[in-house]
Amino acid sequence: MIIPKLALRNLLGAGLRTWLNVVVLSFAFVVIIWTQGLYEGMNAQAERASVDAALGGGQYWQEKYDPLDVFSLEDAHAIVPDSLGAMIAANRATAILVVQGTLYPKGRIHPVMIKGIDPDQQLLSLPSHFLKTGEDRFPALIGSRMAKSTGLKVGDTVTMRWRDAHGTFDARDVEIVQVMKTIVPSIDQGQVWIPLDRLRILAGMEEEAGLVVVAQGALERPEAPGWVFRDLDFLLSDIKQLVRMKSAGAAILYFVLILLAMLAIFDTQVLSIFRRKKEMGTLMAFGFTRGRVIRLFTLEGALHGVLAAVVAALYGIPFLTWFARRGWALPEAMDSYGFAIGEKLFPVYSAGLVVATTLLVLVITTIVSFLPTRKIAKLKPTDALRGRMS
Amino acid sequence: MENSYLIETRDLVKTYPMGEHTIVALDKVNLKFEKAEFTGLVGPSGSGKTTLLNIIGSLDSPTSGSAVVMGRKVEGLSHKQASALRNHHIGFIFQTFNLLPVYTVFENVEFPLLLLDYSAAERRKMTMVALDWVGLADRTRSKPAQLSGGQSQRVAIARAVVKKPALILADEPTANLDAENSHHILQTMERLNRDLGTTFVFATHDEKVIDYLRRKITLFDGAVAKDERMEPQRPGGEKR
DSSP, X not given: OHHHHHHHHHHHHXXXXXXXXXXXXXXXXXXXXXHHHHHHHXXXXXXXXXXXXXXXXXXXXXXXXXXXXXXXXXXXXXXXXXXXXXXXXXXXXXXXXXXXXXXXXXXXXXXXXXXXXXXXXXXXXXXXXXGOOOTTSOEEEEEHHHHHHHTOOTTOEEEEEXXXXXXXXXXXXXXXXXXEOOSOGGGTTTEEEEEHHHHHHHHTOTTEESEEEEOXXXXXXXXXXXXXXXXXXXXXXXXXXXXXXXXXXXXXXXXXXHHHHHHHHHHXXXXXXXXXXXXXXXXXXXXXXXXXXXXXXXXXXXXXXXXXXXXXXXXXXXXXXXXXXXXXXXXXXXXXXXXOOOSEEOOOOOHHHHHHHHHHHHHHHHHXXXXXXXXXXXXXXXXXXXXXXX | OTTSSSEEEEEEEEEEEETTEEEEEXXXXXXXXXXXXXXXXXXXXXXXHHHHHHHHTTSSOOSEEEEEETTEEGGGOOHHHHHHHHHHHEEEEOTTOOOOTTSOHHHHHHHHHHTTTOOHHHHHHHHHHHHHHTTOGGGXXXXXXXXXXXXXXXXXXXXXXXXXXXXXXXXXXXXXXXXXXXXXXXXXXXXXXXXXXXXXXXXXXXXXXXXXXXXXXXXXXXXXXXXXXXXXXXXXGOBO
């Protein structure tokens, strides 16, 4: 226990030099945890919103359904199997039919995906109940992004064209009954939602669907020949990958911050080893082995990381807690990120994030502290006492 | 008879390479030191005093010959064994005091005991006794920067004696002190030698130190020129 005790004593005794390093390093700690928390929050928020509004607890896809391949959509529909039909009847799933189509807002051509959904469904937060109108109206629901790009608003009528199951083009005027404000672009951008029954009839796809969304928490995964179950890991992989890419970009910031802090510590260690040679000689004269001197000086450097963690906790915990409660109001441009974030971003600081960041900084600090001390291994006690490096 | 002496050197040679040449720092030095001696190595700069002190203190090893310190051959000690010998049996006093600047007086004196696994209570007691010996029991919380040269050297002496080593090696202990402080320091060391039976070996060319010696070994060009037993002189010529 003597080495930790001496290291701490030396470190605190060094005064301002120690505290400057510690403050820089603690700043790196807080910024890394803060920005990583933002990305984790972004991820969590995007996942939660997507699950609530579009993905549910997973989806059964008709085997030809691929939302990224518009050419396959024509064939990506089939009669809902009995096993899934039973789940739909028990309100543990809801069917969605997807047909490619075109809108003609103000005479312009706007390619869209026409999606049929049961207006009575309550599995998704998508406000499908607005589609419950009389037979005399043909209701359509769009998102605010879609409304912005087409110039449509509630009450507008717009011509919608589609191709039915036999390849025949057909068209009808639909009425925009609601513009939903959603943070999930995948149910908004380029999408028009209409009642499932109406779409089935118009497209000649009675009893059919392209996908069946399973309720969150529903554990049964019945066999459905010709349908493939996609779990949330699969469905959220795009979001996760996007967040990973964006957080990788932030690594440059961490790298610069850590580099600055490590440079300060490395500098301090190198200076210490040159300035404190007599001290090393004295330690050796009193019976310290070279190994012990190396351990002492390495620990002194590494303790910068421990002190920085303590200092970071002192001002970082209140700051990060306040920030997590208050959230970060996002500019509208963030919509272009391409996934659900919302108007405010609430960071999430997981224990894993804090522990991993702390370990990372401590390990790097220890390595940086150790590197200059290797010179001590060659130090002769007599040279050290004279203040010379061998 | 080999181990009856505290220190014994036999044909001790130490050379240093200097470019293409070799400097002979010690040239076949044969010396024997008994327990409780108060001995000085004197001679001009470059005569080999500090080199001999370093080898006796196992801080350096001889080029040839042998130095037996408390029954251990210095030339055969590993780095760890040499550290252990210094740790347990040898105290050092340096010309420039070499106090650890961020430690208080108490912590500086306590330092050698930390390496010897004494309990906190024992350390405290022994440290206070050592500080009492040197008359600095009231300066425990001072930092070295707050002490005069004389006080700093007294702290260094307390640090050297705190673990009650068999041997204390002092390299020019009074070189940075004025006359009054030098006498004070030397009297302290003489008293410790008398009361504790600690062997003191000095490297010095300070006449004030020589007045206190009971044995004076004169080195010249790395060889023993004279080895004399002496009657110590009190300051002002007063006989002991």
